Amino acid sequence: MKRLFAVIATLLLIANAGIIEVHAAALKPQVRTQLSANQAHAGERVMLDIAVLVPGWFTAPLDLPASVELDGATVRLADSAASNISERIDGQIWAGIQRRYEIVPGRAGMFVIPPVSVEFRWSNGTLSEQGRLQSTPQNLSVRLPPELEALGYFIASPQYQIEQQFDRPLSKLRVGDAITRTINQRAVGLRAMQLPALLPAPLQGIATYPEAAQLADHLGQRGAADTATRRDRMTYVLQQEGQFELPALAVRWYDTSSKAIRTTQLSAIRFTVTASAEAKNPVATPPAPATAIPPHLTLRQRVRSLHDKVTLAGTLLFVAVTLSVIALGANRRRWYPWCRVTANRIRSYLDPHERRVYRRCLRKMKGAAPSERLAALEAWHASLPSCSSAGLQEMVAENGSQTLALNLARLQRQVYGAPSRPSTSLSEDQAITLLKQLRNTWLATERQRQSGNNGKIPMPTLTHLPNLQP
Numbered sequence: 019m020k021r022l023f024a025v026i027a028t029l030l031l032i033a034n035a036g037i038i039e040v041h042a043a044a045l046k047p048q049v050r051t052q053l054s055a056n057q058a059h060a061g062e063r064v065m066l067d068i069a070v071l072v073p074g075w076f077t078a079p080l081d082l083p084a085s086v087e088l089d090g091a092t093v094r095l096a097d098s099a100a101s102n103i104s105e106r107i108d109g110q111i112w113a114g115i116q117r118r119y120e121i122v123p124g125r126a127g128m129f130v131i132p133p134v135s136v137e138f139r140w141s142n143g144t145l146s147e148q149g150r151l152q153s154t155p156q157n158l159s160v161r162l163p164p165e166l167e168a169l170g171y172f173i174a175s176p177q178y179q180i181e182q183q184f185d186r187p188l189s190k191l192r193v194g195d196a197i198t199r200t201i202n203q204r205a206v207g208l209r210a211m212q213l214p215a216l217l218p219a220p221l222q223g224i225a226t227y228p229e230a231a232q233l234a235d236h237l238g239q240r241g242a243a244d245t246a247t248r249r250d251r252m253t254y255v256l257q258q259e260g261q262f263e264l265p266a267l268a269v270r271w272y273d274t275s276s277k278a279i280r281t282t283q284l285s286a287i288r289f290t291v292t293a294s295a296e297a298k299n300p301v302a303t304p305p306a307p308a309t310a311i312p313p314h315l316t317l318r319q320r321v322r323s324l325h326d327k328v329t330l331a332g333t334l335l336f337v338a339v340t341l342s343v344i345a346l347g348a349n350r351r352r353w354y355p356w357c358r359v360t361a362n363r364i365r366s367y368l369d370p371h372e373r374r375v376y377r378r379c380l381r382k383m384k385g386a387a388p389s390e391r392l393a394a395l396e397a398w399h400a401s402l403p404s405c406s407s408a409g410l411q412e413m414v415a416e417n418g419s420q421t422l423a424l425n426l427a428r429l430q431r432q433v434y435g436a437p438s439r440p441s442t443s444l445s446e447d448q449a450i451t452l453l454k455q456l457r458n459t460w461l462a463t464e465r466q467r468q469s470g471n472n473g474k475i476p477m478p479t480l481t482h483l484p485n486l487q488p
Contacts, residue, residue: 045108050114073112079115083135086134092121096120124209136151175274193292204247213233224257227253266284371401375397375401
């Protein structure tokens with residue numbers, strides 16, 4: 019009987035555990051997506067809240083992308099901390115974590131916010147799993163204020179500033195002077211490419227040279243909003259005297275903090291241009307030529323100012339040089355050998371062949387074996403212009419002293435003879451001294467032979483190999 023009760027209890031426990039496991043498996047994590055508004059003006063911030071609920075507790079924070087790609091808008095994960103939430107589902111308390119994205123549309127139209135992938139870890143005491151869910155797509159309709167639809171640009175920001183600067187005082191201006199004007203724009207919560215280009219209309223009597231705009235995006239730190247800046251710079255060259263006025267610039271923008279349309283403008287600039295000193299006294303100081311380049315210009319502006327001012331003489335000179343180069347290239351076989359022979363003669367006069375070989379042999383003899391030292395001596399002897407079929411030993415016997423002949427014999431015996439004692443071997447310094455003494459002896463002999471030439475040694479004539487490619 020006791021055994022029967024034990025079997026029944028075991029079966030009930032197994033069935034209960036199976037029901038718990040099936041129930042736990044049926045309770046899967048859920049994701050909730052909510053948009054703060056389905057309609058908004060361009061530039062307004064819209065919040066996207068994503069919450070993940072689990073029938074237990076989280077064992078790690080949520081893993082979400084820092085930004086979401088959306089054409090025409092910026093979607094960034096808010097810097098605020100995640101918020102913990104709870105909800106009762108089917109009589110059971112579910113734990114949840116909620117994160118928020120900030121959406122700032124930059125144009126009008128219909129936006130479809132794509133699904134966002136969320137990874138998390140959770141447990142309920144029985145199960146411990148890693149999950150991945152995706153938020154549901156959301157639709158957002160964005161429109162422009164009616165007053166700004168025909169502007170061609172749109173600025174929606176809680177703060178927008180514009181200012182201008184000049185590189186010099188606008189007083190005592192003369193014809194030919196140059197003025198550089200810089201216009202700076204700064205907006206909060208925008209990208210630099212959304213700021214408009216402020217290019218004033220051309221003025222009669224003033225040449226305008228605009229430069230490329232400088233755009234910069236500055237990411238906010240520690241929860242601060244992003245900032246965009248744009249710098250436009252242009253140079254005015256004063257060509258006529260008189261009264262001039264740079265017209266005022268007005269920029270209309272939408273203030274997202276007060277939901278109002280505002281206008282920020284730069285006041286008009288007036289100045290007077292007088293005649294230059296050259297115009298007042300043309301005899302003492304003639305005026306600058308028409309091709310003069312305005313000062314304070316960039317390289318690109320200088321090239322552009324000279325683009326249409328090339329004279330006929332300059333064109334003819336360019337054509338003549340081009341034809342000469344083509345003619346020299348066609349007659350390369352005639353003038354190239356002459357240039358090569360002339361260059362060899364000049365090189366031979368500045369640095370004779372014997373001198374180059376002598377310096378090279380000195381370098382080779384340092385730290386070399388006795389056989390390499392003897393080979394260096396023979397290489398130098400072979401480079402002599404007056405070298406005949408006689409060998410190095412005959413040259414020493416004819417013109418050298420007995421000491422030279424003895425040292426040369428010691429080196430040859432050291433290379434070709436039986437191993438000698440260290441006391442009879444020729445050291446490295448002695449071998450280098452031998453080469454220097456042999457060269458001094460040869461130079462003295464050449465001076466005696468050329469005594470009719472004021473004691474000067476003629477430069478050796480170079481012998482060239484036959485041209486392998488005639």
